[in-house]
Amino acid sequence: MITAAIPSPTTSVWHVLGLPVRAYALCIVLGIVAALYILEYRMRSRGVARWASLDIAVWAVPFGIVGARIYHLITSPQDYFGAGGDPIRAFYIWEGGLGIWGAVIGGALGAYIGCRQLGLPFALVADSLAVGLPVAQGIGRLGNWFNNELYGKVTTLPWGLEVHDMDRSNPGHATVIDGQAVTLPDLYHPTFLYELIWDLGVALLVWLADRKFKFGRGRAFALYVMAYTAGRAWIEMLRVDEANHFFGVRLNVFTAIVLFLLALIYFLVVRGPRAYVVPDDAPETLPEPAAGSDVSQVDVTGDGEQPARAPKGYQVVSHHRFEEYRKTGILPPETPQDMAEEIAAGGHPLEPADPAGPAGVGEAVLATGAAAGTGPDGSSGGDVDVETQRKNDER
Template identity: 60%
Template sequence: MTYASLSPQAALPSPSTAVWQLGPVPIRAYALCIIVGIVLACWVTERRLRQRGVAPGAVLDIAVWAVPTGIIGARIYHVLTSPEKYFGAGGDPMKAFAIWEGGLGIWGAVAGGAIGAWIAARQLGIPFSVVADALAPGLPLAQAVGRIGNWFNNELYGGRTTLPWGLEIHRMDPDNPGHALRDDAGQPILEPGLYQPTFLYEALWNLGVVALVLVLDRKLRLGRGRAFAVYVMGYTVGRFWIELMRTDEANQIFGVRLNVWTAALVFLGALLYFVRVRGPREYLIPLGAAATPTPPTTSDVSQVDLSEQEAGARAAAPEGYRVVSEEQFRTWQDTGVAPPEPADGDDDGSDEPAPTGDPARADGTRDAHDGERADARPADRDS
């Protein structure tokens, strides 16, 4: 007899297997979900970066730094908040490096990923706030997909419930990770009753955060990292009440789970940032070889050498970027003429990008470099 008969018929099932063997290589469902989430986040971020003027492919340069540092940060947070598993009585310090056995903290992942993204942004010459705002809807989308991995692992569920969407939980085999224990008939054993599917609540909440960021960003034209602050506030509100429902083992402070306190503090920090920071959305104009936008062609497709265009696009890597207003960016896209760079000492200390206008100096002269750049653009665009 199994415990399955103790559960009502209406229930959400759980997989009994979370690991599959491909020869000697284990394929873990949780890892696959994380990878799919990262790919989706990169796709969303790439589109949003390009809408703000960043050259194609920049997200890959950012991901090369952000993904490894995010994983390291996630593991560090887990180890620091559960030290007894590794450094307490009976603990094994070397297990702290066994990341494949599970144990990642989203707070450390965001912090570590932010450090990596900041390093990459500096190398690319992109303001970090632009990267953060571009990532804002992609990150909760990745988290939503990642929570499906918790479903495969039969973990991160809440207390007992009689709701029709109550979750069946398998009793997992400690000697065969990723597989449920089985009875004498070979059937997977279920824990008695149904449980709150808190992983599902968080996944759905994260999808709502994606929509919230996109709507507010479109309506308010958020910039200076404020779209990312909206994501942080939205996520932490959900994490606060969902964390209170969870029953898995966790360290507590004053009888409250540590992650509840973390969610509250991070929310307050994001709220303070959102309220205090002001400024328009930043747009970027590339400098150097890629300083001229590629205009749409009106010629017959058969007469266009696509291989030559692609080779030229790959060679034209920006040397850096200038921050401009949306109006200046649209003008540059339409005409190929960049707004003049502010002269030394012309910065008034405001948050607004340099205004458009004639690049003439106050004394009536023009900078030779400005003149050459403006004169060269029409020829470049016609070539």
């Protein structure tokens, strides 16, 4: 005898002033808002100007929606093309059918375009988004609950999900007989809930790990991909909705495994500290005081707030220089150690012939020291090094 179950809504569409308001769309919008709020907070803590997240969202959100739909059409073409298909329904995104893999790829492309326009390092934005994105995914899964879709196999667990038979002639509403909404005969695994909980756990994991290790160069985003795909693989195997299979296994399971391995390789191979940015035109010296005045015009309140005016571009700086700039409004001189950290964080685009090249922090310090005329042992190079080099060349 079943004594407990998770109920499902009987309605997922409401009409306001004659216009349909869909729960699925509301959940997606709420997820986007939550992700943008978290993205904004994390980007500001790295030096990005206020509301730059909105400039990126203008590109990332539509690209993500289009990418999500394209992925769904590629992996489930039978519903739209070929015998019995209805091609025009490919544009009916309100009916569902958005693939998260396509959303991430499309959104990343849009975010990259936005970063290029703002002059921001793409990896900085990706790492900043790594906490908000799983939160958005978790909120979005509530839309599947309203739609009574994407549930799992039959279960007798006390958290089994009641699923309604949705009326195909009245989309967004359960079939009603004798005034009662019709439910399917069994209870099912609430895979939407499993993924919601998993997504929030992923967000917490990435936030805690990034707070401790201060990931850079996109490694926080790689950690998100690994954590999310690990959960998506086992949750996907519980689902019973129609899907294309490969060797008897749902295609999305293979996708999750491949993306997990790629993210793992990236996480292990790519190294570098967290990137911090300041405006390209950040002042490096105190401005000259106005004539007849002995009051500095530089704000040194140290409140850490970013200027209201968005800069035309950004430069990557070390954590030390970033903190000094936030306190004083003046960017301190760059030391070899600062430059080494900035190169490792993805700053200082180098020419192919630059001796630092792809070197790590230690090699970069030596390279910058040599360029400044200082040998590896700390002694001055000067004319002795030039003469030695001339003699070597003659040999």
